[in-house]
Amino acid sequence: MSVLTDMATALASGAVRVVDLTHRLDPDFPVIVLPPEFGQCARFRMEEVSAYDHRGPAWKWHNLTLNEHTGTHFDAPVHWISGRDVPNGAVDEIAPENFIGPVVVIDCSQGAAENEDFELTPAVIEAWEAEHGTIPEGAWVLMRTDWSKREPIDYLNMREDGPHSPGPTPEAIQALLARGIRGFGTETVGTDAGQGAHYTPPYPAHYFLHGAGRFGLQCLANLDQLPPTGALLIAAPLKIKGGTGSPLRVLALVPGDRS
Numbered sequence: 001m002s003v004l005t006d007m008a009t010a011l012a013s014g015a016v017r018v019v020d021l022t023h024r025l026d027p028d029f030p031v032i033v034l035p036p037e038f039g040q041c042a043r044f045r046m047e048e049v050s051a052y053d054h055r056g057p058a059w060k061w062h063n064l065t066l067n068e069h070t071g072t073h074f075d076a077p078v079h080w081i082s083g084r085d086v087p088n089g090a091v092d093e094i095a096p097e098n099f100i101g102p103v104v105v106i107d108c109s110q111g112a113a114e115n116e117d118f119e120l121t122p123a124v125i126e127a128w129e130a131e132h133g134t135i136p137e138g139a140w141v142l143m144r145t146d147w148s149k150r151e152p153i154d155y156l157n158m159r160e161d162g163p164h165s166p167g168p169t170p171e172a173i174q175a176l177l178a179r180g181i182r183g184f185g186t187e188t189v190g191t192d193a194g195q196g197a198h199y200t201p202p203y204p205a206h207y208f209l210h211g212a213g214r215f216g217l218q219c220l221a222n223l224d225q226l227p228p229t230g231a232l233l234i235a236a237p238l239k240i241k242g243g244t245g246s247p248l249r250v251l252a253l254v255p256g257d258r259s
Contacts, residue, residue, distance in 0.1 A: 010256075017256040019231075021220045022072040022249050023148070029219075030155045031070055032189045033163070041067040068245040074237040075191065075206070075216030079244040083210030091243035096236065098215070101182045103140040103233035103252060104132070105226045108166060112145035116157060117195060118166035122175045132228045137180035140233045143168065144223040147187040156189060167193025170204035177212050183235075184209055185217030185250075217250060226252055 010016040023029060031041040045065040050056030069075070076091045077083030088094055106128050111118040120143050125135070135141060145166045147155070157164045165188040168176075176184060184191055184205060191205035201207045209216055217235055232253040237246030 014256040016253050019222055019225045019252040019254055020249070021222050021252055023219055023221050025066070025071045025247060028152055029071055030152050030189060031067065033156060033158065041069055044070050066247065068240065068243055068247075069218070071247045072219040072221070072250055073217075073245050073247045074235060075210065075218065075245045076237070076243065077210040077213050077215070078242075079216075080206045080210035082207045083213065086210070086213045089210075089213065090241075091237045091246050092239045092241050098182065099236040100232065100234050101138050101140055102136055102229075103142060103226065103231045104135055104229050105142045105144050105223055107144045107228070109144055109146040109224070112147060112166040116164045116166065117193065118145070119193065120166070120168040120172045122171050125172060125175055128228070135176070135179045135181065138182050140183050140185060140217070140235070141176055141181050142185040142217070142220065142223055142226070143187070144226075145187050146224060148219070148221040148223070157194060161195075162197070163189070163194035165189070165194035167191070167196055168205050170199050170201065170208065173205050173208045177208060177214065181214065183215030183217060185220050187220050187223060188218065190218055191216040220250060226254060230255060
């Protein structure tokens with residue numbers, strides 16, 4: 001138990017601090033937009049049930065309406081056709097120890113600032129590893145682009161040919177899977193690039209990650225507050241029966257200012 005006691009002491013002293021990587025859920029937060037022939041992701045809605053009034057004199061509460069993939073959220077293997085037969089692939093079936101693990105952050109913010117369709121490639125991964133060491137097995141890998149700092153109106157970055165936002169190439173996702181990663185996360189609305197439908201296979205992050213039984217995190221924030229290595233990520237989805245994903249509060253434990 002000394003390890004947990006030491007952790008509690010470190011949190012209390014500021015030697016370890018908590019960084020919230022989660023956007024606030026509200027009706028204005030953008031959700032993915034699919035071609036009109038497909039079903040659409042529901043935005044967040046909150047309906048007041050009572051507020052210390054005749055509907056409930058001593059309590060206040062709300063009814064919520066939202067999609068599993070609204071806001072900062074988790075993608076389970078069964079979310080994608082490639083992962084539909086993965087054992088224990090729904091959010092209520094995944095072993096809880098899978099939600100906590102080391103995290104590495106690959107900083108692509110400069111490239112994304114210069115090119116809205118910036119690609120994470122094997123070469124970018126190898127350059128990161130040359131500086132920081134090999135990506136450890138079981139790590140969450142997060143692609144920092146600072147996309148989360150955009151205003152809601154610019155977040156999806158829709159054009160006539162669809163959304164434009166940075167993301168990984170098929171080869172990059174395969175390279176990360178070869179390193180045994182736990183999952184992959186982004187600051188954009190999906191783990192794939194906005195134009196990810198044009199890769200082979202389409203939406204390669206979804207296809208390869210979930211086919212391999214790995215996980216996705218989308219709509220992350222504050223990745224600029226994380227070090228390249230050395231942080232611990234906690235990303236636990238709601239335990240929804242048969243759920244393909246879930247909104248969640250993503251937290252990172254990072255070294256603090258005091259030791």
